[in-house]
Amino acid sequence: MSTSATLAPTIGAGGGVPAAEMSNIMSNLSADDSPTAVSRAQTGMPVNTAICRYFQRGLCRFGDMCRFSHDLNGGDVIHISGNEGDAIKPSTSSKSNARSEYLNSRPSTSRQNWINAPIFVPKSHRSKYPIEEVSDAYACEGAAGLGPINAEIQKSWADVVGGDNVAQRMNTVEGADAEAMLAMICPFEGPCPYGAFCAYGIHMELCKMCDQFCLHPSDQTQRRKHNQECLQQHEQAMEWSFAIARSKDKTCGICFDTIMEKAGREKRFGILPNCNHIFCLECIRKWRQAKQFEHKITRSCPECRVSSDFVCPSAFWVETKEEKDKLLSDYRLALGVKDCKYFKKGDGKCPFGNKCFYKHALPNGELVDVGCPKRARKLHRGSNDFIDLLDIYLWEFVEQRDYHWLDFLSGTSDDSDDSDFSED
Amino acid sequence: MANMAVSRIKREFKEVMRSEEIVQCSIKIELINDSWTELRGEIAGPPDTPYEGGKFILEIKVPETYPFNPPKVRFITKIWHPNISSVTGAICLDILKDNWAAAMTLRTVLLSLQALLAAAEPDDPQDAVVAYQYKDKYPLFLMTAKHWTNVYAGGPHKFTECDLKIQRLKDMGIDEHDARAVLSKENWDLEKATESLFS
Numbered sequence: 001m002s003t004s005a006t007l008a009p010t011i012g013a014g015g016g017v018p019a020a021e022m023s024n025i026m027s028n029l030s031a032d033d034s035p036t037a038v039s040r041a042q043t044g045m046p047v048n049t050a051i052c053r054y055f056q057r058g059l060c061r062f063g064d065m066c067r068f069s070h071d072l073n074g075g076d077v078i079h080i081s082g083n084e085g086d087a088i089k090p091s092t093s094s095k096s097n098a099r100s101e102y103l104n105s106r107p108s109t110s111r112q113n114w115i116n117a118p119i120f121v122p123k124s125h126r127s128k129y130p131i132e133e134v135s136d137a138y139a140c141e142g143a144a145g146l147g148p149i150n151a152e153i154q155k156s157w158a159d160v161v162g163g164d165n166v167a168q169r170m171n172t173v174e175g176a177d178a179e180a181m182l183a184m185i186c187p188f189e190g191p192c193p194y195g196a197f198c199a200y201g202i203h204m205e206l207c208k209m210c211d212q213f214c215l216h217p218s219d220q221t222q223r224r225k226h227n228q229e230c231l232q233q234h235e236q237a238m239e240w241s242f243a244i245a246r247s248k249d250k251t252c253g254i255c256f257d258t259i260m261e262k263a264g265r266e267k268r269f270g271i272l273p274n275c276n277h278i279f280c281l282e283c284i285r286k287w288r289q290a291k292q293f294e295h296k297i298t299r300s301c302p303e304c305r306v307s308s309d310f311v312c313p314s315a316f317w318v319e320t321k322e323e324k325d326k327l328l329s330d331y332r333l334a335l336g337v338k339d340c341k342y343f344k345k346g347d348g349k350c351p352f353g354n355k356c357f358y359k360h361a362l363p364n365g366e367l368v369d370v371g372c373p374k375r376a377r378k379l380h381r382g383s384n385d386f387i388d389l390l391d392i393y394l395w396e397f398v399e400q401r402d403y404h405w406l407d408f409l410s411g412t413s414d415d416s417d418d419s420d421f422s423e424d
Numbered sequence: 425m426a427n428m429a430v431s432r433i434k435r436e437f438k439e440v441m442r443s444e445e446i447v448q449c450s451i452k453i454e455l456i457n458d459s460w461t462e463l464r465g466e467i468a469g470p471p472d473t474p475y476e477g478g479k480f481i482l483e484i485k486v487p488e489t490y491p492f493n494p495p496k497v498r499f500i501t502k503i504w505h506p507n508i509s510s511v512t513g514a515i516c517l518d519i520l521k522d523n524w525a526a527a528m529t530l531r532t533v534l535l536s537l538q539a540l541l542a543a544a545e546p547d548d549p550q551d552a553v554v555a556y557q558y559k560d561k562y563p564l565f566l567m568t569a570k571h572w573t574n575v576y577a578g579g580p581h582k583f584t585e586c587d588l589k590i591q592r593l594k595d596m597g598i599d600e601h602d603a604r605a606v607l608s609k610e611n612w613d614l615e616k617a618t619e620s621l622f623s
Contacts, residue, residue, distance in 0.1 A: 255431070
């Protein structure tokens with residue numbers, strides 16, 4: 001019984017649930033096979049990977065005990081607070097530090113907070129129980145009732161799962177504590193219709209910059225942080241609109257289309273490092289891959305014939321040297337994060353050696369300097385001119401593989417383009 | 425025909441129509457069929473050249489891979505020029521071959537051809553006979569080029585001496601153009617021309 005109490009679902013947490021209903025749930029849970037429950041809690045992962053439908057809607061009465069996944073991100077498991085008492089305990093001054101820490105550790109806009117809130121409280125619950133009853137519930141369940149029991153439970157957990165996990169569990173409890181503080185924030189966007197009767201203790205104030213209710217009334221660090229974020233966002237938005245403004249009427253020197261008016265993936269600029277002529281990525285790539293001309297011709301700008309080693313994809317036109325330098329170095333950095341497909345984490349051999357744009361790292365993450373590439377020279381058209389094939393192929397390698405650099409940066413990576421790589 | 429080629433040609437067509445050169449009547453372009461693959465260009469002979477006053481018609485064929493490959497251009501109007509075949513009208517110009525660039529347009533091609541008329545490159549000839557004459561007997565080359573411009577492109581310079589010689593060959597039953605070609609080739613030496621015609 002005690003074990004399942006820890007894992008008791010958080011239905012109505014923050015809003016308050018009548019004790020009768022609580023005990024009902026608990027007794028339901030106690031009927032469960034408790035060793036299984038413990039082992040599940042031990043691993044912290046649900047057995048079934050399918051996402052719980054109830055959790056998706058915001059409410060699963062089984063909490064951590066649920067046989068379905070509560071992992072909406074596919075990444076870390078969202079822990080549902082198992083501590084009824086903590087979840088509904090009103091904020092006390094000793095907790096305010098933990099809360100502000102918690103608030104500072106995540107984006108401070110209320111909308112996000114609301115979505116990430118550990119506990120979903122359906123409207124019906126809040127409206128059903130007036131404030132007096134809720135505070136009653138706090139009194140009996142939270143402060144007096146479950147608090148001490150929790151401590152006891154911690155002990156029994158220690159017996160079952162061993163030292164490491166106890167520490168872990170403690171952390172989770174602390175986290176849950178902070179989350180509980182978060183749960184005190186009224187989720188209403190804008191003035192709360194319940195006014196003074198609202199079950200939530202904290203009502204966020206309006207931020208004039210972002211026009212959202214996301215300023216904590218008393219937490220100065222949060223307010224400062226949010227203002228800073230807002231300012232930053234504003235600056236970003238300005239930069240963004242400037243970028244659009246300078247890019248929007250640019251036409252490609254090859255297809256003559258206005259690049260910003262092209263559809264989807266074709267709406268990208270291909271920036272040549274050594275000159276400032278405008279092309280869309282598709283066109284300049286196609287030109288540079290043309291086999292009917294000498295490399296000297298195709299490697300050079302179709303407008304001014306200045307040779308460039310590679311094409312850098314960009315969502316916007318870069319006007320100034322600083323913008324361009326930043327773009328190019330970002331490009332190199334972005335490529336440098338990806339493993340070289342020739343090096344294969346040490347299993348293969350990269351013909352481009354340390355000139356390669358991609359990462360040469362062993363499976364343990366250790367970077368390897370593979371030294372200078374071998375020179376592959378070819379007699380060029382019977383004359384005595386030697387051309388350095390390596391240079392040519394290296395740039396082709398980069399261009400064909402990283403068609404989707406931009407997607408990669410914006411986090412919507414699309415692997416279908418990896419097949420570009422196999423062309424050569 | 426590839427989409428890009430058509431849309432680009434359409435745009436270029438408009439570009440030529442709006443260009444200053446069309447106002448000055450130095451270049452012109454017109455459609456031949458509805459598919460935008462074949463066009464007819466026209467360039468005026470540049471001033472201070474033997475081609476001055478002439479209008480030269482060009483055949484322009486746009487490949488499907490345009491603009492990644494150059495358009496195929498050839499002179500329809502007969503012309504006496506070291507870099508243009510006096511027989512087929514084929515042009516020897518690097519940008520129409522391996523020095524093409526995708527950013528070039530019909531307008532730049534036509535202007536380049538005009539520049540080629542103004543500045544021949546006898547060391548990289550298309551028509552070896554013309555190039556030889558250009559290098560060795562420049563005054564004769566000038567006369568021949570002007571004569572051809574007059575006859576085929578509506579140029580102002582008439583050379584009665586040339587016309588007389590051609591008439592002589594025509595009297596022998598030779599086609600007028602063949603007669604002119606042979607005489608031009610033989611530096612207007614009637615005897616040599618006759619010899620080469622009947623040998």
